[in-house]
Amino acid sequence: ADYSEEPPRHPSLKVNAKEPFNAEPHRSALLSYITPIDFFYKRNHGPIPVVDDIERYGVSVGGLVKKPIELSIFEIRKLPKYNVVATLQCAGNRRTAMSKTRTVKGVGWDVAAIGNAIWGGAKLADVLELVGISHSSTYSPLGGKHVEFVSIDKCKEENGGPYKASIPIRQATNPEDDVLLAYEMNGETLNRDHGFPLRVIVPGVIGARSVKWLDSINIIEEECQGFFMQKDYKMFPPSVNWDNINWFTRKAQMDFPVQSAICTLEDVDVVKPGKVTIAGYAVSGGGRGIERVDVSVDGGKTWLEAERYQRGNIPYQSDDVHTDKWAWVLFKAVIDIPENAVVVAKAVDTASNVQPDNVEVIWNLRGILNTSWHKVQARRAP
Numbered sequence: 001a002d003y004s005e006e007p008p009r010h011p012s013l014k015v016n017a018k019e020p021f022n023a024e025p026h027r028s029a030l031l032s033y034i035t036p037i038d039f040f041y042k043r044n045h046g047p048i049p050v051v052d053d054i055e056r057y058g059v060s061v062g063g064l065v066k067k068p069i070e071l072s073i074f075e076i077r078k079l080p081k082y083n084v085v086a087t088l089q090c091a092g093n094r095r096t097a098m099s100k101t102r103t104v105k106g107v108g109w110d111v112a113a114i115g116n117a118i119w120g121g122a123k124l125a126d127v128l129e130l131v132g133i134s135h136s137s138t139y140s141p142l143g144g145k146h147v148e149f150v151s152i153d154k155c156k157e158e159n160g161g162p163y164k165a166s167i168p169i170r171q172a173t174n175p176e177d178d179v180l181l182a183y184e185m186n187g188e189t190l191n192r193d194h195g196f197p198l199r200v201i202v203p204g205v206i207g208a209r210s211v212k213w214l215d216s217i218n219i220i221e222e223e224c225q226g227f228f229m230q231k232d233y234k235m236f237p238p239s240v241n242w243d244n245i246n247w248f249t250r251k252a253q254m255d256f257p258v259q260s261a262i263c264t265l266e267d268v269d270v271v272k273p274g275k276v277t278i279a280g281y282a283v284s285g286g287g288r289g290i291e292r293v294d295v296s297v298d299g300g301k302t303w304l305e306a307e308r309y310q311r312g313n314i315p316y317q318s319d320d321v322h323t324d325k326w327a328w329v330l331f332k333a334v335i336d337i338p339e340n341a342v343v344v345a346k347a348v349d350t351a352s353n354v355q356p357d358n359v360e361v362i363w364n365l366r367g368i369l370n371t372s373w374h375k376v377q378a379r380r381a382p
């Protein structure tokens with residue numbers, strides 16, 4: 001693979017893998033509601049493609065449709081534009097902590113393989129109408145049930161072929177699900193790292209389904225058979241290891257579970273005497289909001305409810321933003337802590353799902369979806 005044309009990146013990013021480039025910011029960069037592009041995690045499976053002739057770039061929409069079409073970026077920009085605030089989270093977020101109980105396979109991540117951005121683009125539901133599939137369809141007129149997204153990048157897992165994924169047609173055609181073909185991020189033209197010229201954003205779902213550098217959209221009968229849908233990004237029980245794994249026994253992971261992390265403290269930290277700020281993010285998948293965030297300074301024996309907020313620093317007129325129901329909420333509590341504190345955060349979503357208290361119960365060999373209570377140790381400086 002050729003990594004000679006990678007874009008420039010912010011020097012403060014923590015690089016977890018160089019080629020393909022995988023990097024996250026320091027966790028403190030996640031304390032603003034909208035994550036700046038430079039500090040938004042970057043997760044790739046191959047070199048960043050070069051699209052230098054935007055005039056010739058186009059997305060084909062085909063498969064089980066009566067009349068396939070090819071749309072230029074200019075035609076996509078002419079469709080109604082939506083600005084959706086959505087949190088993108090890699091299924092591998094917090095993997096490093098999971099590998100501490102037992103080794104897992106995959107790129108290591110701290111708590112920052114996640115970010116919240118304003119994605120601007122056309123709704124996939126509107127694009128699919130152009131090929132005769134109406135809003136809120138359970139199948140296309142020709143019997144398609146899934147919508148596949150194929151990229152122009154090349155990755156070794158696909159034997160040099162493109163990255164791909166699919167979502168059910170019902171989600172793709174439901175305008176309320178806000179699936180976007182995004183050409184803007186935080187009001188700027190999408191940059192190369194994040195999918196220039198066009199990427200998919202599937203809100204509320206693990207990042208792996210938000211295909212970057214979109215090349216084609218196919219209406220298909222069965223779920224996409226690509227590596228990342230069939231042999232990766234599945235949640236296995238702790239009893240499954242590399243000798244007894246059977247990929248076909250599990251479904252492709254879509255929605256992510258309720259998650260939160262503390263971003264004002266390191267995993268092991270020394271704090272000044274007095275009040276300590278415990279703040280971070282909380283988010284749930286599938287459009288479920290955050291009902292509550294509890295924090296503890298004694299390892300989870302006693303709890304206090306944190307304050308929650310969204311927006312605030314949004315660089316947009318509020319009516320320009322179509323929705324922020326897919327966005328994280330930030331939480332904050334300012335508390336006196338004991339001398340040797342174990343500080344914990346746990347979020348509860350609107351369906352009353354709660355994060356599990358320890359990582360052992362959700363350990364899985366690929367190290368995905370570590371949503372266990374985020375615990376950090378804070379020692380008071382003398």
Ligand code: MTE
Nearest residue numbers: 041042043044045090151163207208211212
């Ligand atoms: N799309 C393509 N074409 N190639 C990729 O490697 N990685 C996926 C997804 N889309 C990927 C992709 C994964 S696993 C994640 S978590 C997100 O993109 C990361 O998006 P970001 O780099 O914009 O943060």
Ligand code: MO
Nearest residue numbers: 090091207208
């Ligand atoms: Mo990911």
